[in-house]
Amino acid sequence: MRVTKLASNCENGDCPTLYLTDRGTVLVQGETPADHGLTLPAHETVVEIPAELLRKVLRDQRI
Template identity: 85%
Template sequence: MRVTKLASTCENGDCPTLYATDRDTILIRGETPVDHGLALPAHETVVEIPVELLRKVLRDQRI
């Protein structure tokens, strides 16, 4: 899988980031919340990212 960085909350380091893949999918890097109360199957997870990260990607029209 090829991954291309779309937008991040910082230039370098460990921070929320959105990536596009060559499979026409999006990868999301963020915090793993523990207090969400959702019932998830073992093969799924959720991540938490700032709303501003989505706004930045849409504003920059990278997807």
């Protein structure tokens, strides 16, 4: 899989980031919250990212 960085909150790679794959999907790097109260299948997870990160991607029209 080839991955291209779309947007991040920093440059060191240790913060919320969105990536576009060559499969036409988006990978999300963020915090794993423990207090979400959701019931998820064992093969899925949720991550938390700032809403501003999504706004940045949309503003820059990178997808």
